[in-house]
Amino acid sequence: MKAITVWERFYPDTNTWQFNHIADNHTELGAPIAVSDIQKAAWKNETWRAHHAHLVGNVVKGYHT
Numbered sequence: 541m542k543a544i545t546v547w548e549r550f551y552p553d554t555n556t557w558q559f560n561h562i563a564d565n566h567t568e569l570g571a572p573i574a575v576s577d578i579q580k581a582a583w584k585n586e587t588w589r590a591h592h593a594h595l596v597g598n599v600v601k602g603y604h605t
Contacts, residue, residue, distance in 0.1 A: 542595040546603045547572045550587035557589060562600065566592045 545567045548557040563572055571588045574580040593603035 541601075544593050544595050544600070545572075546591040546593050546600065548589050548591070549583075550589070552587075560588075562593075562595070 542564070543566045545563045545565065547560045547563060549560045550557050561572070567590060569590070571586070572583070572590075574583050591603050594601045
């Protein structure tokens with residue numbers, strides 16, 4: 541079992557949160573860390589929320605949309 545953070549991004553046009561990606565380990569950060577210039581540009585000034593979960597094999601446990 542591996543600790544992960546499930547990141548959701550807020551879309552104000554539809555007033556919805558949508559799954560974006562998972563990252564290794566649990567974090568208390570308010571936003572994910574971009575690893576490329578493309579991500580930095582796309583994620584600038586966005587609103588994020590994190591959910592702590594676990595990866596068991598290839599299945600995410602502890603996160604429900």
